[in-house]
Amino acid sequence: TKRDIESKRKANNIYQLPKMLVSAIPTNLQCPRTQPARIPKPDFEPPYPCHAVLFPQDVSQLVIAIIGAQHKPSSDPTATEASRSTISTFLSNPTASTPPSFFEWASVTDNKDFLNFTALAYWPSKSAYETWTAESGFQTWWTSLDPSTSPNGWFLEVFLPTTDRFETMFNTPTHAEGSAHMRESMSDPIREHGYWGSMRDRLPLSQTDPLTGTPDARPSTTTTAPISNNPSSSNKRIIIPGKKNLTIIRSGQDWHDTTPKERDLYLSTMHPVLTRGMDFLRDNGSEVGCYSCRLMDIVDAKTGSSERIDRTFGLAYFDELASLERWSREHPTHLAIFGGFMQYARTLGDEVTLKVFHEVMVLREDQQFFEYVGCHGGTGMLAAGW
């Protein structure tokens, strides 16, 4: 009976994983491997359950747009509100036939003390996104922005991964985040997680492609005057060209519905370490192949406040998948949060109330677009040099 299983699980202090494990790679994207899988053995059983988003069969490319406004620390809140309202008119424009499937707002104060306020919007195809940019008036507005007169900076970062270059991981099948709003369903528990290299194994294209980046793309650690300190970008409109297999991770945390015990555990042991890890990537990322990292708060659309929302995400851009793998496997901050989570997920299984997820994409040059209007030189991919 359910009660017997429960008491056995509690007695062994270990979660009993359902036997029906599925591959994180959807059936229609599975193919014979020419690249080795990292899974320790074919019938490997992870210590706790995780799930992946399954998209409808006709979804073959997603679009994720980060539309941001950058405000000087001294600017008053009404200016930030005006920027939000401007972006909002396009996202919610009723005349656009293909509005985003989902969008929400996030903000972060960066290491130059600028407030970056962004919309995070998702579409289920490139054509839907392009139709929206035209019909909503966004494209006309965006191209008309003049960096020499705009009182604040603006940025547009668009990722257009085909589904073979995209993977997700959720520790609960019931909470939708980001791309999961476009799901057909969440998968049954997946086999490919709980070991280093599982992120790669979940990426369909990794079956046949080593997913290496541009060899010389790694930022030099010996640059004497970091390009990111170049102040002249603040009166320019700059497009950063695409980089081969640029790797993006959005890794989210939601502690809103945690039990008091887990909330304490998260806020005292994990969140501070996560912040240190993200600060490292933001300030010293070039040492490990990371161009940009923002630890962002999800904020209320109206108030701009993150209070009582209790959701954050790390958004980081790496020169290649191997660099992201290395950081997650080697950096003491991630090792600490990873270890802490593994330990209590192992015991609690699907009773864990902290919700974590990530979405990772490895982009072709033509599947990324970065444009900055009047932003400081440390913003996003501007830090990669221009």
Ligand code: HEM
């Ligand atoms: C994987 C914990 C934040 C990057 C994992 C795994 C855990 C974990 C337990 C292994 C999952 C599995 O395979 O079953 C956490 C916790 C976080 C957090 C508790 C926050 C509180 C982040 C952030 C990043 C990140 C912010 C990067 C920006 C990664 C990567 C992997 C991973 C790349 C996959 C490694 C691989 O499979 O090779 N994390 N993590 N994590 N995490 Fe995190």
